[in-house]
Amino acid sequence: MATVTLADIRAARERIAGKVERTATVRSPGLSAQLGVPVHLKLEHRQTTGSFKLRGASNAVASLSAAEKARGVVAASTGNHGRALAHAAKLEGMRAVICMSRLVPGNKLDEIRRLGAEVRIIGNSQDDAQQEVERLVAQEGLVMLPPFDHPAIIAGQGTLGLEMIDQVPDAALVLVQLSGGGLASGIAAAVKGVSPGTKVIGVSMARGAAMKASLDAGRPVPVEELPTLADSLGGGIGLDNRLTFAMCRDLLDDVILLGEDEIAEGIRHAYAQEREIVEGAGAVGIAALLAGKVKPNGPVLVLLSGRNIDMDTHRKIICGDTMVERAA
Numbered sequence: 285m286a287t288v289t290l291a292d293i294r295a296a297r298e299r300i301a302g303k304v305e306r307t308a309t310v311r312s313p314g315l316s317a318q319l320g321v322p323v324h325l326k327l328e329h330r331q332t333t334g335s336f337k338l339r340g341a342s343n344a345v346a347s348l349s350a351a352e353k354a355r356g357v358v359a360a361s362t363g364n365h366g367r368a369l370a371h372a373a374k375l376e377g378m379r380a381v382i383c384m385s386r387l388v389p390g391n392k393l394d395e396i397r398r399l400g401a402e403v404r405i406i407g408n409s410q411d412d413a414q415q416e417v418e419r420l421v422a423q424e425g426l427v428m429l430p431p432f433d434h435p436a437i438i439a440g441q442g443t444l445g446l447e448m449i450d451q452v453p454d455a456a457l458v459l460v461q462l463s464g465g466g467l468a469s470g471i472a473a474a475v476k477g478v479s480p481g482t483k484v485i486g487v488s489m490a491r492g493a494a495m496k497a498s499l500d501a502g503r504p505v506p507v508e509e510l511p512t513l514a515d516s517l518g519g520g521i522g523l524d525n526r527l528t529f530a531m532c533r534d535l536l537d538d539v540i541l542l543g544e545d546e547i548a549e550g551i552r553h554a555y556a557q558e559r560e561i562v563e564g565a566g567a568v569g570i571a572a573l574l575a576g577k578v579k580p581n582g583p584v585l586v587l588l589s590g591r592n593i594d595m596d597t598h599r600k601i602i603c604g605d606t607m608v609e610r611a612a
């Protein structure tokens with residue numbers, strides 16, 4: 285069966301060296317004291333373009349043939365993949381078209397346009413945006429680079445796992461965001477490849493957790509896409525999922541779901557205690573620890589995956605609003 289191996293991830297690390305930052309990992313004194321075990325934060329929200337998605341996008345673009353590069357790339361994206369792909373394509377001098385649903389916040393859209401990509405806004409769900417992608421592939425010959433279910437994307441995200449376990453080799457538990465599962469698949473393959481005893485737990489929001497629902501059902505299932513503070517975790521896993529469903533099923537030790545107020549608490553803690561601005565998706569690992577939903581018995585490694593939050597929304601959350609109404 286198709287999968288992504290540790291060797292694929294190591295090859296991706298070579299391919300994208302110099303194109304992405306090696307982000308820092310720091311110990312959180314507050315969370316370490318609260319949990320009674322060392323808690324380390326991987327500051328990947330400081331990655332170029334504001335999220336880890338640049339790793340997968342850079343690896344996928346660098347893996348294209350010269351003929352494919354000449355045709356250009358297209359993707360559906362809730363924002364961060366689109367932004368990363370726009371950046372990676374621009375570096376290669378390639379055309380990029382990004383298709384997204386109306387749920388995507390305006391700040392993410394503006395940034396993608398600034399990076400020189402064409403933006404198409406289609407429908408109310410990731411699936412609607414995906415149909416436009418397929419039309420552009422068929423009619424204009426663009427190469428589709430999907431946000432998660434693609435071997436080069438998963439291998440690229442896996443380079444983050446290699447860095448994390450390199451920075452904290454004694455990690456007993458890694459907490460990783462879970463949406464389409466490209467991130468969790470890549471990180472789990474890397475971490476368990478290097479350190480088989482380390483547990484990897486996926487964290488999603490309760491509002492529209494597509495991978496969790498699919499794992500419970502034993503096959504990819506559709507879920508209704510709902511507004512959430514963790515907007516980068518929205519969207520389905522694809523009913524014809526090729527890679528990430530099986531990899532998450534086989535590699536993840538558990539999946540945790542969080543309520544909106546718990547996610548808001550994670551954003552507040554990141555800001556007030558760690559002095560970090562993170563988006564909702566980026567804060568779910570911290571939120572899972574604060575909510576007492578994981579009970580680690582050794583060093584914990586928590587991924588902060590992105591920082592692309594609308595600053596008005598961020599300010600409202602910091603000021604205590606948990607039910608932030610969504611403008612998008």
Ligand SMILES: *Cc1c(COP(=O)(O)O)cnc(C)c1O
Nearest residue numbers: 364461463464465466467589590
């Ligand atoms: C895309 C994204 C995720 C989830 O990644 P998947 O590969 O879809 O599971 C988590 N956090 C941020 C900030 C993201 O942009």
